[in-house]
Amino acid sequence: MANVITITSGKGGVGKTTATANLGTALAQRGCKVAVVDADIGLRNLDVVMGLENRIVYDLVDVVEGQCRLRQALIKDKRLPELYLLPAAQTRDKNAVDPKDMIKLCDQLREDFDFVLIDSPAGIEQGYKNAVAPADQVIVITTPEVSAVRDADRIIGLLESAEKRSPRLVINRLKPSMVKRGDMMDTADVLEILAIELLGIVPEDDSIVASTNRGEPVALNGKTRAGMAFQNIARRLLGDEVPFPEFNNASGLLGRLWGFVRSRPIDFKARN
Amino acid sequence: MKLFGVLFGRTKTKSSQVAKERLKLVLVHDRIKVSPELLDTLKGELIGAISKHIDIDQAGLEVTITRGDKVDKLVANIPIRRSR
Ligand SMILES: Nc1ncnc2c1ncn2[C@@H]1O[C@H](COP(=O)(O)OP(=O)(O)OP(=O)(O)O)[C@@H](O)[C@H]1O
Ligand SMILES: [Mg+2]
Numbered sequence: 001m002a003n004v005i006t007i008t009s010g011k012g013g014v015g016k017t018t019a020t021a022n023l024g025t026a027l028a029q030r031g032c033k034v035a036v037v038d039a040d041i042g043l044r045n046l047d048v049v050m051g052l053e054n055r056i057v058y059d060l061v062d063v064v065e066g067q068c069r070l071r072q073a074l075i076k077d078k079r080l081p082e083l084y085l086l087p088a089a090q091t092r093d094k095n096a097v098d099p100k101d102m103i104k105l106c107d108q109l110r111e112d113f114d115f116v117l118i119d120s121p122a123g124i125e126q127g128y129k130n131a132v133a134p135a136d137q138v139i140v141i142t143t144p145e146v147s148a149v150r151d152a153d154r155i156i157g158l159l160e161s162a163e164k165r166s167p168r169l170v171i172n173r174l175k176p177s178m179v180k181r182g183d184m185m186d187t188a189d190v191l192e193i194l195a196i197e198l199l200g201i202v203p204e205d206d207s208i209v210a211s212t213n214r215g216e217p218v219a220l221n222g223k224t225r226a227g228m229a230f231q232n233i234a235r236r237l238l239g240d241e242v243p244f245p246e247f248n249n250a251s252g253l254l255g256r257l258w259g260f261v262r263s264r265p266i267d268f269k270a271r272n
Numbered sequence: 273m274k275l276f277g278v279l280f281g282r283t284k285t286k287s288s289q290v291a292k293e294r295l296k297l298v299l300v301h302d303r304i305k306v307s308p309e310l311l312d313t314l315k316g317e318l319i320g321a322i323s324k325h326i327d328i329d330q331a332g333l334e335v336t337i338t339r340g341d342k343v344d345k346l347v348a349n350i351p352i353r354r355s356r
Contacts, residue, residue, distance in 0.1 A: 063326065145291075146291050146295055148295060149295055150295060150298060150302065153299055153302065154302060155304070157302075157303060179288070179295030181286075182287065182288050182289070183286065183287045183288060184288055185288045185291050185292055186288070189291075189292045191287065192292075193292065193295050193296065193299065
């Protein structure tokens, strides 16, 4: 029975699709049977990031509407035999699907896969609700920037009120040089604010753009820093305890940050 | 670092620190519908009510909002003066 994991963010463009493609790839490399689902209906992208855009015949909406069988819409990856993509419809809008449809669809996928990864659209509207409805686990992805963290906080609040299992956080596009200069919030800063469990840190890496140009997820190349980061996240999803080499220098903080953070204090005090 | 700043003219606060502080403030409002003004009012009334009975350190009183897993909490930290 598969684990259904939704990757979401609130703010657009922070790396949901990149993360979905790479985690799918990394999990499949580890021998898991994985389906990645593009829930960004009308703005499909996961297909091009994975280099599978030429193979699409049917899409998610076709499956939901009964135009084809689920099996017919699933596209097999070029490189990894255990990896499949369910593409989004490009010419429809998000209202073509509702949360019930997504739950039904994922229940079908669960039977055949170890992991189902859902690439959520940005925002907190219908598309987001569709993507999150079937999730057993949610990964919230953010960059270390004010607006992205703010939106991540909003999503975390919504997930908590939807009584989903506490989401875990991936910080993307961290630039160690900027952190060092004091011009970018570091992992500890972001965790202090969002107070959820950390799942991974992905550095800013030009090889992401280069590999996306080719339609080859960077995780295929374990030598790149971003590829290594995604491999580490995949291992954590499989239950391995992988240290966070990315911020070892903050080792004193590690114990405090790592693990389940139960309360989310805000440093706001009434003025005198 | 701070001392350095004092000795060698003004240092600008790191932008990452500014980001963090701004986020903390904006999130108070995003997370809970309690305005800073309301917190101030509450604080004043708490001081009034409690100091009738107990000698408290009014300047040290803190009213904070904490967000937990299931519920948000209004936390008042009220230092009591020792009589000796
Ligand atoms: N760690 C990284 N280093 C460098 N570039 C990155 C990194 N992560 C993502 N990008 C780039 O950022 C852009 C946005 O990424 P992506 O499409 O994955 O975001 P998204 O959250 O799915 O966006 P949307 O909200 O539009 O669906 C892409 O051009 C991607 O190549
Ligand atoms: Mg996307």
